Amino acid sequence: MNQQETFPHSSVDTEAGAAPLKIAVGVLTYRRLDGIAKLLDVMTRQVRHPARPYHLTMVIVDNDAAGSARTTVESFGQTGAYDLIYVIEQNQGIPFARNRALDSAPPGTDLFCFLDDDEWPVDGWLDAMLETREKNRADCVYGPVQPVYPENPPEYFIKARVFERKKNEDGQRISYAASNNVMFDYPLIRSWNLRFEEKMRFTGGTDYLFFNQAIRRGMQVFWADKALVHDIVPASRMTWKWVLQRQYRLGNTFAVSEVLHGNLKRRIYRAAYGATRVVLGLAMLPAILISPYWGMRALTHLLRGAGMVNGILGHAYQEYKPNAAL
Known part of the structure; x- marks a missing residue:
């Protein structure tokens, strides 16, 4: 049976009259305890601009049926920085876990984000996303991912820039997005009944398809250059x-x-x-x-x-x- 646990935090003070947006950040994890711990710790330090108040919920989907991340995740349940929802998705595969994350967002969620469990954002990440969304009336905001290499990485791969991703001008409208650093209009996606394709259980690329389908339906995506996320490149991938x-x-x-x-x-x-x-x-x-x-x-x-x-x-x-x- 799938399990879900919620850990609420105390209300965050906001400007009088400013209704805080309800934001959920979905993170999938599978036996990467150090990564999920680092991410949850960093998310306690997100900078909040008084003109852009929000109520944050972290939605952690553990794709290990044994619930190996439970103890690590629950240790962040009382930080006061965010609500915390912990879910076990027993059907192994990225699209199953991503769909579970979407389904586990709290009622009334306005915006949904995805990050990976081997990433961590800068302290101004979420506010930079909100600023770009506000300036461009964006349905979706996508940001840069910067690789973090292990010690003594192979020089050829560094020179080849194989792990570097495409960059754009801040505020530029783009025609793609992925789940490694993204924010989107949750009610809009739900109104379209868009799901991550579960037939592509182990192929990868379901986020490419998901956002491609959304863009074809009219979703407008903009680049937030200040919403930087760091991504660990393990030595095992530098082959x-x-x-x-x-x-x-x-x-x-x-x-x-x-x-x-x-x-x-x-x-x-x-x-x-x-x-x-x-x-x-x-x-x-x-x-x-x-x-x-x-x-x-x-x-x-x-x-x-x-x-x-x-x-x-x-x-x-x-x-x-x-x-x-x-």
């Missing part, structure tokens, strides 16, 4: 095997999304686009000998393109399934 498989999976995810929710025209486009990237990647491949950055771009084109073509042909790479293999 050629992991990097190459990740590039293949990213392309494969785009195609699997089209197979499940796209029409014939979209599938043909994705297959042709993937084939084009394979050709481009092969043409650029010699650059790997002289430039880490351009060499990695070549591999990215080649592997993402191959992932797209194979995805349209029916192969769904299960990155998050135990012992996944190409």
